[in-house]
Amino acid sequence: MEHPENNAEYTGLQVNSGVSSQPIINPYRRPRAKRPSLTAADYVDGIVKGNVSVLGQAVTLVESTVEQHQKLAQEVIEKCLPYSGNSRRIGITGVPGAGKSTSIDVFGLHVLRDGGKLAVLAIDPSSERTNGSILGDKTRMEKLSQHPSAFIRPSPSAGSLGGVARKTRETIVLCEAAGYNNIFVETVGVGQSETAVHSMVDFFLLIQLAGTGDELQGIKRGIMEMADGIAINKADGDNIERANLAAAQFRNALHLFPPTPSKWRPEVVTYSGYFELNVDKVWDMIDRYFEYVKKTGYFEQKRNEQAKYWMMETIHEQLLNDFYNRPEIKALLEQKELRVLNNEQSSFTAAHDVLDRYYRLLRGE
Numbered sequence: 001m002e003h004p005e006n007n008a009e010y011t012g013l014q015v016n017s018g019v020s021s022q023p024i025i026n027p028y029r030r031p032r033a034k035r036p037s038l039t040a041a042d043y044v045d046g047i048v049k050g051n052v053s054v055l056g057q058a059v060t061l062v063e064s065t066v067e068q069h070q071k072l073a074q075e076v077i078e079k080c081l082p083y084s085g086n087s088r089r090i091g092i093t094g095v096p097g098a099g100k101s102t103s104i105d106v107f108g109l110h111v112l113r114d115g116g117k118l119a120v121l122a123i124d125p126s127s128e129r130t131n132g133s134i135l136g137d138k139t140r141m142e143k144l145s146q147h148p149s150a151f152i153r154p155s156p157s158a159g160s161l162g163g164v165a166r167k168t169r170e171t172i173v174l175c176e177a178a179g180y181n182n183i184f185v186e187t188v189g190v191g192q193s194e195t196a197v198h199s200m201v202d203f204f205l206l207i208q209l210a211g212t213g214d215e216l217q218g219i220k221r222g223i224m225e226m227a228d229g230i231a232i233n234k235a236d237g238d239n240i241e242r243a244n245l246a247a248a249q250f251r252n253a254l255h256l257f258p259p260t261p262s263k264w265r266p267e268v269v270t271y272s273g274y275f276e277l278n279v280d281k282v283w284d285m286i287d288r289y290f291e292y293v294k295k296t297g298y299f300e301q302k303r304n305e306q307a308k309y310w311m312m313e314t315i316h317e318q319l320l321n322d323f324y325n326r327p328e329i330k331a332l333l334e335q336k337e338l339r340v341l342n343n344e345q346s347s348f349t350a351a352h353d354v355l356d357r358y359y360r361l362l363r364g365e
Helices: 040-048 052-063 067-083 100-112 166-177 193-198 221-226 237-254 279-296 298-324 327-341 347-362
Strands: 088-094 118-124 150-156 182-186 203-209 229-233 267-270
Touching: 040 052, 040 067, 040 166, 052 067, 052 150, 052 166, 067 166, 088 100, 088 193, 088 279, 100 118, 100 182, 100 279, 118 166, 150 166, 166 182, 166 298, 193 203, 193 221, 203 221, 203 237, 203 279, 229 237, 229 279, 237 267, 267 279, 279 298, 298 327, 327 347
Parallel strands: 088 182, 088 203, 118 150, 118 182, 203 229, 229 267
Antiparallel strands: none
């Protein structure tokens, strides 16, 4: 290939050599300082003093599946227990699109006007294929995420039951120890997550919509029996009349249900999270509930029942992990699965054989 700059007519032209390829990594970049590892005492001290950075690290420790992290997390939680329990735990659920995140943004600002601190534990559904989560709930809590007294922690469901499990319960303990006297737990809004959230909160709020078809489709016996209060969202503009009609239908349906264990009659209110209308009505309902259950003694009774429930759930989880993580059981399960698929053995007798082998392993046989 000829280069015209080498011709005689360009003798006065000076051609410089090209620039050599640059390194991919910036040679002038300063190495990032390694974060010092914290002891359990360091975590507890930082959490109790309200250090948000240390609290975030502790929550990450709780969510980790590494055995070493789990041991440290349990030690931290145990030492934080004396500082916990002084909050109002509120679970918020509803179908996707009901406006849960937007409502939490408004509810949170309303609560923080009276002082105190608020922690929001938002559960984001994980993909069944990639196990990934967007963790984008914080983007829909624009005002609350900038408030200095608010701590928002989106967490992946990671395939657990409905996205809420023991780790969320433990995170509540850490947040309470850090001085957060209001805890919101937002569910995925699908599956069985409502049952798990109901077992760890004091008040369970169900957010519903009106004007989207047959409102009675939203009246499902299971979720309705768990709700301590129902809030009809998007009651604004032309939708106010439909929201009031839906509220009346829900009130009529609630009269058909048996009394709740607390003897509290769930209330139904309408509001608009987007336009911040009648938000005070929702919170007045919640205030009346707490005043009622503390007067009757049901508040402490429910907390005690929840503590026993999570003790049993932890035992159940540990037993499952011990069962499935034993190499002998893994190998035997593969054999039995093949026999069942080939119609050489029934599912019931195969399960009996595997359990029998597990019991003999526990006895050391």
